[in-house]
Amino acid sequence: MSEHRDVIAEFGDAGLLAGVRWAYLAATARALETYSEADGHDAALLGSLRYTLFRDRLDRVFACERYAVRSGNDDADLDLLYDQLSERDIDTMPQLDAGLVRRADLNGSPGWAHSERRFLLASCDFGELDRLPWPRKSPTKQQVARQRSPEPPQPSLFEGLEAEEFGGLEMLATEPELDLETYVVAHTLDPLSGRTELxxxxxxxxxxxxxxWHWRHDILSTPPSDGGRRTDDTPLPTGPNTVPDAPVRLRRPMEERPGNRASGEG
Incomplete structure (x- = not known):
């Protein structure tokens, strides 16, 4: 099995892909609800807000950082978990076991790990994923992009390389290996149409x-874990939403919880 298929099978079966998908759609919807050009907001603010909310939603769905389950009861602290989430976000959040994913930051860059594999986040202009300029990204992202691929091109590693790339190969020989195999979740947003890429x-x-990319997988191509509550081509909100957020939910026993929450199976 190729690395591509192996990683996607592992992350899909564990529910990670469903969790990442939920986190990004929830974060993007909330960011667009807040974003308002009429109020002086610009693309930089939207990008920063989207990133912050994406990181927060990943911590929520994977029970990390301030959302970590410390009592041994995965249903504890639901008031904190659901705070500021919409009813749709609550209903579609995959239900994953606490401890399935752990925070594994790299040089201060937020990361999440399952077993011996980690992913970081990177933003990009909409429609430019295949031309994402890693040399212009942070040193940490460049370090991740310099990892050796387990499936080098044949018949020669050097065939077709630009002259500038030999410097990168020389660095591979001297740079220490990362503690975990590290991948990247890249995300984009067109604020006018609400279209996204993940x-x-x-x-x-x-x-x-x-x-x-050596390889990449479209996370949005997989049906949502709740059975299709929304479709990929449905535009997200493009302006402020005056509807109040869902009220804080108090802790409830498992048998009293709503039956329509996603299973988290990929």
């Missing part, structure tokens, strides 16, 4: 141009 893949340091 992929998981192994980045490729494309010094001098060229493909940005």
């Amino acid at each position: 992929v998981l893949g192994r980045p490729r340091l494309n010094t001098g141009g060229g493909q940005a």
Whole structure:
């Protein structure tokens, strides 16, 4: 089995892909509800807000950081978990076991790990995923993009490389390996149409141009874990939403919880 299929099978079966999908759609919807050009907001503010909310929603769905379950009861602290989420977010949040995913930051860059595999986050302009310029990203993202691919191109590692890329190969020989195999979840948003892109893949340091990925997987191509509550091509809200957020939910025993929450199976 190729690395691509192996990683997607592992993350899909564990429910990670469903969790990442939910977190991004929930974060993006909330960011667009808040965003208002009429109020002086700009693309930089929208990008920062989207990133912050995405990180928060990932911590929620994976029970990390301030949402970590400390009592041994996965249903404890639901008031904190659901605070500021919409009814749709609550109803569609995958129900994953606490401890399935752990925070595994790399050089201060937020990361989440399952077993021996980790992913970081990276933003990109809409429609530019395949040309994502890793050399312009942070040193940490460049380090991740310099990881050796377990499936090097044949027949030669050097065939077709630009001259500038040989420097990257020399660095591979001297740079220490990362503590975990590390991948990237890249995300985009077109604020006018509400269209989004969300992929998981192994980045490729494309010094001098060229493909940005050894491989990548479209997370949004998989049906949502709740059975299709929303479709991928449905535009997200493009302005402020005056409807109040869902009220805080108090803790309830398992038998009293709503039966329509997603299972989290990928």
